[in-house]
Amino acid sequence: MTQATVFQTLEAVFGDRFTTSPSDRENHGRSESYFDTMPPDAVVYVRDEQDCIRLVEHCYTNDLAMIPWGAGTSLEAQAAAPRGGVCVDFSQMNRVLDIDTDNMLVTVEPGITRKTLDHALRHTGLFFPVDPGADATLGGMASTRASGTTTVRYGTMRENVRALRVVTAAGQVIETGTRAAKSAAGYDLTSLFVGAEGTLGLITQITLKLHPRPSAISAGRVAFDHFDAAVQTVIETIQTGLPAARIEFVDTATVEAVNAYGNLNMPHLPHLLFEFHGDTDSVIKYAQDFQALCHANGGQDCAFSNQTEERTALWAMRHDAYYAIRALHAGARAIVTDICVPLSKLAQAVSETQHDIAQSRLHGPILGHMGDGNFHAILLVDPDHPTDMATARALSDRMAERALALGGTCTGEHGVGLGKRKFMTAEHGAAWSAMGAIKTALDPKGLFNPGKLVP
Numbered sequence: 001m002t003q004a005t006v007f008q009t010l011e012a013v014f015g016d017r018f019t020t021s022p023s024d025r026e027n028h029g030r031s032e033s034y035f036d037t038m039p040p041d042a043v044v045y046v047r048d049e050q051d052c053i054r055l056v057e058h059c060y061t062n063d064l065a066m067i068p069w070g071a072g073t074s075l076e077a078q079a080a081a082p083r084g085g086v087c088v089d090f091s092q093m094n095r096v097l098d099i100d101t102d103n104m105l106v107t108v109e110p111g112i113t114r115k116t117l118d119h120a121l122r123h124t125g126l127f128f129p130v131d132p133g134a135d136a137t138l139g140g141m142a143s144t145r146a147s148g149t150t151t152v153r154y155g156t157m158r159e160n161v162r163a164l165r166v167v168t169a170a171g172q173v174i175e176t177g178t179r180a181a182k183s184a185a186g187y188d189l190t191s192l193f194v195g196a197e198g199t200l201g202l203i204t205q206i207t208l209k210l211h212p213r214p215s216a217i218s219a220g221r222v223a224f225d226h227f228d229a230a231v232q233t234v235i236e237t238i239q240t241g242l243p244a245a246r247i248e249f250v251d252t253a254t255v256e257a258v259n260a261y262g263n264l265n266m267p268h269l270p271h272l273l274f275e276f277h278g279d280t281d282s283v284i285k286y287a288q289d290f291q292a293l294c295h296a297n298g299g300q301d302c303a304f305s306n307q308t309e310e311r312t313a314l315w316a317m318r319h320d321a322y323y324a325i326r327a328l329h330a331g332a333r334a335i336v337t338d339i340c341v342p343l344s345k346l347a348q349a350v351s352e353t354q355h356d357i358a359q360s361r362l363h364g365p366i367l368g369h370m371g372d373g374n375f376h377a378i379l380l381v382d383p384d385h386p387t388d389m390a391t392a393r394a395l396s397d398r399m400a401e402r403a404l405a406l407g408g409t410c411t412g413e414h415g416v417g418l419g420k421r422k423f424m425t426a427e428h429g430a431a432w433s434a435m436g437a438i439k440t441a442l443d444p445k446g447l448f449n450p451g452k453l454v455p
Contacts, residue, residue, distance in 0.1 A: 001062055007042055013058070014051070014055075017044060017045040017046075018045075025041070025087075028067075028087040029081060033075050033076055033417070034389070038077070040067055040084060040087035042085075042087070043087045044087070045089045045091065045092050046093060053173065056167050056202060059086060059447060064085050065081070065086065066086055066448055067080075067081050067085055068139070068143065068198035068202060069089045070091075071113065071140060073136050074414075075337075076411070076418060076420055077418040077419055078198070078416075078418075082451050083451060090110045090111035093112075093139075093204070096108050099120070099124060104126060104209065104210040104211070104212075106126075106210055107206070109139075110138060110140075110203050110204065110206060111137050111139060113135045113137050121210065125212065125213050126212060127211060129150045129154035130150065130156065131150050132148040133319050138206055139206065142193075143203065144157075144413075145157050145195030146413060147369070147372070148369070149248055151371065152238075152246065154245070158191060159209075160209045161194050162177055162178075162190070162207045162208065163178060163179065164177065164203055165205035166203050166204065167202040169442060169443050174189070174201075177189070177207070192438070197417065198449040199439055199443065199450075199452055200442045200443060201443075201448060214277035215279050215280070216277075216280040217245075217275060218275070218276045218284060219273070219274065219304060219306075219314050220273075220302065220303050220314070221266070221303060222271065222302035223266070223267045223271050223299065223301045224269060224300070225300075227270045227347055227350055228347045229298045230249060230270055230272050231347040231370070233294050233297045234370045234371060235343055235344070236293050242293075244371060247274050248368070249273070249375070250270070250271050250321060250367045251366045252270055253363070253366070254366065257321065257324040257365055260324070262317055262324065272370060273314060273315075273318055275311070321367055322378060325378045326378075326380070329363065329380050331382075332380040332382060332383075334380055334381070335380075335392040335396065337376065337377055337379070338375065338377075338413060339375065339399050339400055339402070339403035339410060340403065341373045341407065342407050345373070346375070348406065349402055353377060353399055356398055357395060362388065362392060363379075364378060365377075369412075373412070377396070377399060379392040400423045401423075401426075404423065409427060410424075418451060418452060421452070432454070436454050438454075439454045
């Protein structure tokens with residue numbers, strides 16, 4: 001069948017939820033990555049699992065690629081369509097299917113966003129803790145094994161997805177995992193699909209672990225003369241068992257940006273941002289103990305609060321850091337990259353990255369998740385300067401190579417997509433070929449999100 005004939009069939013099946021309009025295709029070819037727009041040939045808005053089954057059957061019969069789409073926030077072009085095909089938009093599959101407060105679980109469709117889920121849970125006393133900053137969809141977060149500011153206490157999507165329903169290449173629905181807290185029965189297929197970036201099937205349901213919403217929260221910030229002292233403070237915090245919910249850092253360049261953007265007056269020094277969860281007495285005690293560790297390592301200007309407004313302002317500043325940095329250079333394009341290293345190597349990785357950036361003509365503030373050794377560089381590129389993009393990519397590549405040399409990973413949370421495939425052999429060796437074998441076994445025609453993640 002020609003593509004035109006196949007598209008006529010899909011239009012007959014899906015009606016006005018199938019489109020080849022240039023604007024829809026263009027919108028589904030963009031992302032927050034540095035890649036150029038790569039639009040699909042068509043877009044289908046699925047609304048339930050049966051839609052997904054029908055779509056997979058038609059596409060697999062006619063050799064059409066399928067690219068899952070959540071909110072389009074991917075930073076390594078995971079949702080781009082370099083080979084065309086059909087973009088599978090999950091925005092209409094956005095329901096909460098079941099809230100199980102007794103077992104502290106919630107089952108959702110993949111198109112629901114993190115903030116919408118939080119609103120739905122507001123009356124339960126429970127919450128879902130994984131916070132990547134953006135209001136991403138839960139399907140996208142599962143597919144990229146997302147994490148964020150609360151990882152140090154609550155873990156990543158890997159630790160918080162209990163079970164999945166997935167449509168496979170054969171048009172069958174498989175269930176991975178159960179509602180039980182653990183299992184020793186067979187391969188861990190849930191973990192296989194979490195982080196697969198849509199290359200193995202279409203996720204249609206996700207069962208997530210919930211956590212008690214803390215009755216009290218204390219948060220604050222502290223400055224250090226030297227980044228090494230901040231890292232040492234975090235190492236001691238973890239070693240002494242202080243249950244930090246968040247430990248973030250921002251470098252001096254980031255502080256200067258957020259000061260200008262938000263009319264703040266933070267000292268022009270590296271900072272830690274921290275948060276503790278618990279009851280009123282415990283969070284104050286945790287914050288005081290943390291403050292003592294900071295002071296022992298030269299921390300200064302330490303302040304913390306359990307007032308909602310002040311905490312909200314602190315984390316709004318952290319989440320707005322990207323926009324504050326972008327505002328430093330009007331018209332600049334931001335290349336955002338991440339690596340993750342063992343915590344003991346974090347100071348070295350940040351220092352060497354800062355040195356590399358300083359040797360270039362680019363501005364590149366650094367910030368990240370101190371508690372788990374994951375950090376980001378936001379490289380500002382002048383789109384009219386002929387060498388800026390090449391310089392930024394070289395800096396990003398050098399960061400990845402450094403992470404691998406230090407025993408870390410080329411990406412802690414952004415994922416592989418198109419952008420970091422070139423580092424997979426160096427990071428995984430023969431294990432990358434094993435991933436390719438799994439891909440071939442589950443997707444023999446290579447139609448699920450082709451070109452991403454695997455060989």
